[in-house]
Amino acid sequence: MKTMKLEIVTPAGVIYDGDIKQVTLPGEQGEFGVLPEHASLVSLLNAGVIDIETQGGKSVLVAINSGYVKIDENKALCIVDGAVALNDEEGEITSNIEAAKDLLKSAEVSSSTLAAAVNKLDSVGR
Amino acid sequence: MASLKDIQRKIGSVKNTQKTTRAMKLVSSAKLNRTKELAEQSKVYAAKITEMIQDIASNISKHGESLDNIFFKEIKNPKTVDIIFVTADKGLCGGFNSQTIKRVNVLLEKYATEGVKVRLRAIGKKGISYFKFNNIEMLQEISDLSASPTYERAAEFISETVEDYIRGSTDKIIIVHNGYVNMITQEVREEQAVPVDASALTTDAVSTSELELEPDDDDTLLEALVKRYLEYVMYYALIDSLAAEHSARMQAMESATNNAKEMVDKLSVQYNKARQESITTELIEIISGVESMK
Numbered sequence: 493m494k495t496m497k498l499e500i501v502t503p504a505g506v507i508y509d510g511d512i513k514q515v516t517l518p519g520e521q522g523e524f525g526v527l528p529e530h531a532s533l534v535s536l537l538n539a540g541v542i543d544i545e546t547q548g549g550k551s552v553l554v555a556i557n558s559g560y561v562k563i564d565e566n567k568a569l570c571i572v573d574g575a576v577a578l579n580d581e582e583g584e585i586t587s588n589i590e591a592a593k594d595l596l597k598s599a600e601v602s603s604s605t606l607a608a609a610v611n612k613l614d615s616v617g618r
Numbered sequence: 619m620a621s622l623k624d625i626q627r628k629i630g631s632v633k634n635t636q637k638t639t640r641a642m643k644l645v646s647s648a649k650l651n652r653t654k655e656l657a658e659q660s661k662v663y664a665a666k667i668t669e670m671i672q673d674i675a676s677n678i679s680k681h682g683e684s685l686d687n688i689f690f691k692e693i694k695n696p697k698t699v700d701i702i703f704v705t706a707d708k709g710l711c712g713g714f715n716s717q718t719i720k721r722v723n724v725l726l727e728k729y730a731t732e733g734v735k736v737r738l739r740a741i742g743k744k745g746i747s748y749f750k751f752n753n754i755e756m757l758q759e760i761s762d763l764s765a766s767p768t769y770e771r772a773a774e775f776i777s778e779t780v781e782d783y784i785r786g787s788t789d790k791i792i793i794v795h796n797g798y799v800n801m802i803t804q805e806v807r808e809e810q811a812v813p814v815d816a817s818a819l820t821t822d823a824v825s826t827s828e829l830e831l832e833p834d835d836d837d838t839l840l841e842a843l844v845k846r847y848l849e850y851v852m853y854y855a856l857i858d859s860l861a862a863e864h865s866a867r868m869q870a871m872e873s874a875t876n877n878a879k880e881m882v883d884k885l886s887v888q889y890n891k892a893r894q895e896s897i898t899t900e901l902i903e904i905i906s907g908v909e910s911m912k
Contacts, residue, residue, distance in 0.1 A: 499666070501662055501663050501666045502663060503660050503663045503769045503850060503853055504656075504659060504660065504769070505659035505660070505662065505663075506659075506662055531830055532829045532830060533829065533830045533831075534670070534673070534674060534829050534830070534831050534839065535831075536839065536842065560670060560842075560843065560846075562670050562673065562829075564673070564829065569666055569669075569670070571663065571666055571667050571670060571846070573769070573773075573846075574769075
C-alpha cells in the first residue's frame with residue numbers, strides 16, 4: 493500500500509505529522525479526497541473537517557477553520573489558522589468535539605457547511 | 619551622622635526591595651520560558667507558509683508572467699509610510715522600551731527629511747504614553763496586546779493596515795520591535811512587511827513540478843496567502859517582543875537585586891561604625907564620670 497506524508501501546521505504549532513493512506517479535505521470548491529501520488533495542487537480550504545486515514549488504517553479527524561493545502565511530491569501540507577485534532581483516546585474525545593465545534597462556529601461559514609461538519613464530528617462521538 | 623535606628627530602618631527597606639526584585643526576576647524567567655516555547659512552535663508555521671508563497675510565486679513566473687502583484691511591487695517614491703511599533707505595557711525592564719522608541723524616532727526623522735508622511739500605529743502602553751506626551755499623533759493605539767498576544771488579535775490589528783495598503787492610502791508598512799536574541803541580549807528589529815521583499819522569501823525547497831491552482835487565479839490565492847503571511851509576521855513580532863521584554867526585565871531585576879545587596883553591605887558597615895562610635899562615646903563618658911568622682 494502506498495502512503496503519502498501529511499502535515500497540518502497552525503501558528504500555535506504542528507497539529508498532525510505522519511504517513512497516511514488517504515485524506516479528505518474541505519476545499520473551497522467542495523470536499524475532495526487525496527490519495528498518494530496525487531497531482532501537484534494548491535487549494536484554499538474552508539472551515540470543516542479533515543478526514544485522515546492513517547498508515548495503520550485508523551481514522552483521525554481534524555477540525556479546521558480556513559487555510560490552504562499544498563500537495564506536491566507525494567506530500568500534503570496544510571496551513572491553517574486554527575485546528576483541533578480528535579484523538580480516539582477515551583475521555584478526551586468529548587471535550588475535543590466541543591472544542592472542535594466551537595472552532596467551526598467561530599469561523600464564518602454558511603450554515604450548511606457548518607451543519608455537515610458538525611454532523612461528521614458527532615458521528616465519531618457515538 | 620544618621621542615628622542607629624535610621625540606618626537599621628534603611629537596611630530593612632532595602633532588603634524588602636531586594637525581595638521584590640528577586641521575585642520579579644523569577645516570574646520573568648518563568649514567563650520567558652513559556653514565550654520562547656510559543657516562538658519555537660510558531661516558527662514551523664513561518665517556514666511552511668514562506669515555502670508555499672515561494673512555490674506559487676515561482677509557479678507564476680514559470681508561466682512567463684512577471685510578479686506584479688500589489689504586495690510585491692516596490693514603490694519607488696513612497697508618499698506615505700505606516701510604522702507599526704511594539705513596546706511593553708509595563709516598565710521596569712531597563713532600556714527595552716526606550717530602545718524601540720529611539721528607533722521609531724530615527725525613522726520619523728529620516729522620513730521627515732525625505733518629505734514622506736508617516737503614520738504611527740502603536741502597540742503597548744509605554745510607547746503610546748511617550749508619543750502622547752510629545753504630542754506626536756498616532757493613527758492607531760492598542761494597549762493590552764503586547765502582554766498576551768494571540769494570533770486572532772494580531773491578525774485583527776494588522777488587517778486594518780493591510781486594507782489601507784490595498785486601498786492605496788499607504789505605500790509601505792514597517793514593523794519595529796525589540797526582539798529576543800538570547801538571555802542577555804535584545805536587538806531592535808525593523809522589518810518591512812509590505813511590499814514583500816520577494817528575494818527574502820527564498821527557500822531551497824522550491825518544487826519543480828507544475829502546480830494546479832484552485833481557485834484557478836494566482837492573484838487571489840497569492841493575495842490571500844500574503845495576507846496570512848503578514849498576520850503571522852505581526853504575531854511573531856509580538857511574541858518576539860514579549861520574549862525580549864521578559865529577558866530584559868530579568869536582567870534589570872537581576873542587577874537591581876545585586877545593587878540592593880551592595881547597598882545592604884554598605885549600610886551594614888555604616889551601622890557597625892555608628893554602633894562602635896556610640897559605644898566609645900558612652901565609655902568615655904563613664905570613665906570621665908568616674909575620674910571626676912575621685
